[in-house]
Amino acid sequence: MKEKLVLIGNGMAGIRTLEELLKLAPEMYEITVFGDEPYGNYNRIMLSPVLAAEKTIDDIILNDRQWYTNNDITLHTGKRITRINRGCRTVTAEGGTEAAYDRLIISTGSSPFILPIPGAELEGVIGFRDIQDVGEMLDAASKYKKAVVIGGGLLGLEAADGLLKQGMDVTVVHLVETLMEQQLDSAAGALLKSALEVRGLKFLMEHKTEALLGDKRVQQICFSNGLQIPADLVVMAVGIRPNIELAESAGIHSERGIVVNDTMQSYDPRIYAVGECAQHRNITYGLVAPLFEQAKVCANQLAQLGIGYYRGSTTSTKLKVSGIDLFSAGEFQKSDDTEELLYQDPGRGIYKKIVLRNGRIVGSVLYGDTIDGPWYFQLMRDRIDITEMRERLLFGQVSVGDSGHSATDHIASMPDDAEVCGCNGVCKGDIVNAIIDKGLFTLDEVKLHTKAAASCGSCAGVVEQILASTVGADFAVSPAKKPICGCTEYTHDEVRSTITKYELKDIRAVMDFMEWKTPDGCNKCRPALNYYLLCAWPGAYIDDSRSRFINERVHANIQKDGSYSVIPQMMGGMTNAAELRAIADIADKYSVPEMKVTGGQRIDLFGLKKEQLPEIWADLNAAGMTSGYAYGKSLRTVKSCIGNRWCRFGTQDSVGMAVALEKLSWGSWMPHKFKMAVSGCPRNCAEATIKDLGVVGIDSGWELHIGGNGGVKVRATDLLCKVQTEDEVLEYAAAFMQLYREEAHYLDRTAPWIERVGLTYIKQRLIEDNESRKGLAERFCRSQKHAQIDPWKERVEGKEAYEFTPMIEMV
Amino acid sequence: MSDWIEIGHIEDIPRLGSRVVKTKEGDIAIFRTGQDKIHALLDRCPHKGGPLSQGIVHGDQVTCPLHDWKIQLASGEALAPDEGCTRSYRVRIKEGTIFLMV
Numbered sequence: 001m002k003e004k005l006v007l008i009g010n011g012m013a014g015i016r017t018l019e020e021l022l023k024l025a026p027e028m029y030e031i032t033v034f035g036d037e038p039y040g041n042y043n044r045i046m047l048s049p050v051l052a053a054e055k056t057i058d059d060i061i062l063n064d065r066q067w068y069t070n071n072d073i074t075l076h077t078g079k080r081i082t083r084i085n086r087g088c089r090t091v092t093a094e095g096g097t098e099a100a101y102d103r104l105i106i107s108t109g110s111s112p113f114i115l116p117i118p119g120a121e122l123e124g125v126i127g128f129r130d131i132q133d134v135g136e137m138l139d140a141a142s143k144y145k146k147a148v149v150i151g152g153g154l155l156g157l158e159a160a161d162g163l164l165k166q167g168m169d170v171t172v173v174h175l176v177e178t179l180m181e182q183q184l185d186s187a188a189g190a191l192l193k194s195a196l197e198v199r200g201l202k203f204l205m206e207h208k209t210e211a212l213l214g215d216k217r218v219q220q221i222c223f224s225n226g227l228q229i230p231a232d233l234v235v236m237a238v239g240i241r242p243n244i245e246l247a248e249s250a251g252i253h254s255e256r257g258i259v260v261n262d263t264m265q266s267y268d269p270r271i272y273a274v275g276e277c278a279q280h281r282n283i284t285y286g287l288v289a290p291l292f293e294q295a296k297v298c299a300n301q302l303a304q305l306g307i308g309y310y311r312g313s314t315t316s317t318k319l320k321v322s323g324i325d326l327f328s329a330g331e332f333q334k335s336d337d338t339e340e341l342l343y344q345d346p347g348r349g350i351y352k353k354i355v356l357r358n359g360r361i362v363g364s365v366l367y368g369d370t371i372d373g374p375w376y377f378q379l380m381r382d383r384i385d386i387t388e389m390r391e392r393l394l395f396g397q398v399s400v401g402d403s404g405h406s407a408t409d410h411i412a413s414m415p416d417d418a419e420v421c422g423c424n425g426v427c428k429g430d431i432v433n434a435i436i437d438k439g440l441f442t443l444d445e446v447k448l449h450t451k452a453a454a455s456c457g458s459c460a461g462v463v464e465q466i467l468a469s470t471v472g473a474d475f476a477v478s479p480a481k482k483p484i485c486g487c488t489e490y491t492h493d494e495v496r497s498t499i500t501k502y503e504l505k506d507i508r509a510v511m512d513f514m515e516w517k518t519p520d521g522c523n524k525c526r527p528a529l530n531y532y533l534l535c536a537w538p539g540a541y542i543d544d545s546r547s548r549f550i551n552e553r554v555h556a557n558i559q560k561d562g563s564y565s566v567i568p569q570m571m572g573g574m575t576n577a578a579e580l581r582a583i584a585d586i587a588d589k590y591s592v593p594e595m596k597v598t599g600g601q602r603i604d605l606f607g608l609k610k611e612q613l614p615e616i617w618a619d620l621n622a623a624g625m626t627s628g629y630a631y632g633k634s635l636r637t638v639k640s641c642i643g644n645r646w647c648r649f650g651t652q653d654s655v656g657m658a659v660a661l662e663k664l665s666w667g668s669w670m671p672h673k674f675k676m677a678v679s680g681c682p683r684n685c686a687e688a689t690i691k692d693l694g695v696v697g698i699d700s701g702w703e704l705h706i707g708g709n710g711g712v713k714v715r716a717t718d719l720l721c722k723v724q725t726e727d728e729v730l731e732y733a734a735a736f737m738q739l740y741r742e743e744a745h746y747l748d749r750t751a752p753w754i755e756r757v758g759l760t761y762i763k764q765r766l767i768e769d770n771e772s773r774k775g776l777a778e779r780f781c782r783s784q785k786h787a788q789i790d791p792w793k794e795r796v797e798g799k800e801a802y803e804f805t806p807m808i809e810m811v
Numbered sequence: 812m813s814d815w816i817e818i819g820h821i822e823d824i825p826r827l828g829s830r831v832v833k834t835k836e837g838d839i840a841i842f843r844t845g846q847d848k849i850h851a852l853l854d855r856c857p858h859k860g861g862p863l864s865q866g867i868v869h870g871d872q873v874t875c876p877l878h879d880w881k882i883q884l885a886s887g888e889a890l891a892p893d894e895g896c897t898r899s900y901r902v903r904i905k906e907g908t909i910f911l912m913v
Contacts, residue, residue: 448892449892454879455878518869518870519845519846519870520827520845520869520870521869522867522869522870522874523866523867523869523874523879523881526867526869527867545825546825546826546827546828546867546868547867549867549876550865550866550867550876558862558865558876558877560859560877561860562860562861562862562865802823802824802825802830806830806831806832806833806838807818807819807823807824807830807831807832807841808818808819808832808833809832809833810816810832810833810834810835810913811833811834811835
């Protein structure tokens, strides 16, 4: 018999938990839901647009009754639970409905805090919390004129704006001198206040409410300074209070909220709490993104996977008042150990502040231009060292060349038919429609449904911004902790360190030890695991060809018609007549339909059938040529200019250096492809400054440049250092490659990896610490001993012959 | 006229791998899952005709090598939100020998 799961509270956090649970273990529980509102689950953060008449109630319903039916969930609406009996494990609702549980989720949310002042019980005094409150406000707007909102925080201002749009005369009363003082500094607060005043809102700052007067309905509001003004409607938006009475009455330990541990369990291990009613590590959350993270963890625990842990959330805020752009996250006041970057343009109504500690963002406040809010937030959460881009930081992501091709336009003003994802031809309108129609909240969901950012990923930043501007408020920024894929909760770093710490030696061992959710992983995690094991145990680990993408499995590049192309190695781009003649003969022999000189200075033979590969490799081997690894997450090529052998400007032998580097590094598997180039003088004809590792000859030696990329996001390299001799170049190059191999995530190119860990760190490991550099270089060379075996030759000799022959031919 | 044809032994296909049977109507991909289940699909992804036999096999799916569509091995259907279906063929195993209905 199935275990019984009961959810108290039909709101966003609770239902999200069920959705996550149904994804993991659809058949595990018999589920019953109790909600005290008469609706299905709706999007509470969209209540402000409903009040402002920009959306209807139907627009914001997330799960209609059909959803509950489809998932075999028993739904009781309009029924408030009055008692939890932990002894016999039942809950009882008003009217006597009873349900038994094996596991219970409490997701009772919160209530608006009502000031304990005389008159608070009068008619026309409400909070701003649910559909009923919105209904009362709309009703009041049609009959009365004067509204007062107590509380100049996020919720209060949204309520005030909605009532203003409904034609009421609205006064906002605030206790302190700055609006939204939990999120804004005084400068941004003042800008916000004057913008709202222009729209017609009135403010009484530094006013304390003392009493509400009226016979039956409220008529007047009195303040401590003696002022008294008329009011037909009073909305209290001074804060929220977690609903914990039910839990407390059942003896479940609660403080401000129901106290939960990192698995979202209360002190009664059968009872979980998620959402605004829960208190985790002393914090209660009121924004949607943290609630969704909690839901995910709770579902993971309920599905008995036991590997999800909630460790708290970093949150950001966006005001949902249309026409006012405001973003705030983290610390926004200067302290002794922080610095502030400021940008002010009062004429255009723009104010930006970024707070830094030790070269990392710890907070930001943006007013007027919030387009970079999600980007700053990402940098803050991932603790990216911003030292290198500090001088351009305030001018936004556009100025650091980090948002792909379409970085120039403002997301909001972008037309619907503007193409966002160039790989899959997805326009802004498609993305916006999918977000609205399907109720998407995360970048991953948008990727799945629209394919935007699902290929090269260069538009992910833009897609995330469209998501933010469409969902409005605190959309779920993709979580800081990114699991490798859906098969596991663990991140790349966690998996790597576990492999070495517990000496896990093959894929099966990793999946068993780390409790993979799928029997044999997927096309994302298996190649990553294969690489991590190969890197951790050179020589000992046996490469798993079934976990290799086809190109790496058959050492050629699959093309769109299923044929393959073959590129022999041509070190440093140097060739000769005999080699070219051999290639020409082979092309004739196999009727190669097309040949091309590649960007990496080699020759590509197209249109080969898979069955032909071993034969053509045998012929290439016979002419002295081996695999060029043009298909691998590995060293690709070392491009070079001709250098001082011929060039009248050349200062160094770039060709000789390129060949030496390629000899050192060919055959090495990497987290992603790795390209090098060597130029013989600062004219840099080999374009070394957009390579993963670029070497530029100067009169006194060599410059080493790292982290360049000429692909989806052009990024010029950072200068690592200058060295004098070829041996030094090789040692630094080997050390850099090994650091990248050991520490980057699978499928990270060097550019994003360096941006994540910071150039300072790389310099520390490679320049300041001689021992670290020599150790890395030595480990690289040791692993190369096992890697430099021509895979073509092995297959000519019969390795994995089944790959290249059909099982049977029935013709 | 369809018939059961003997195409080889289960051990001819690597676990989590695939081999191709060439027929007059085109290539048929024969898959072996991690649990030694055998499935047969037309070797053409419903998306852009990619050779499914060259994809990575995981669980009861294969990921097409061209654009990462995931195809269910038993039915030939693409996993949501992608839509499409490739033809599947019946297979029978007798003492490790694989028979294919063509």
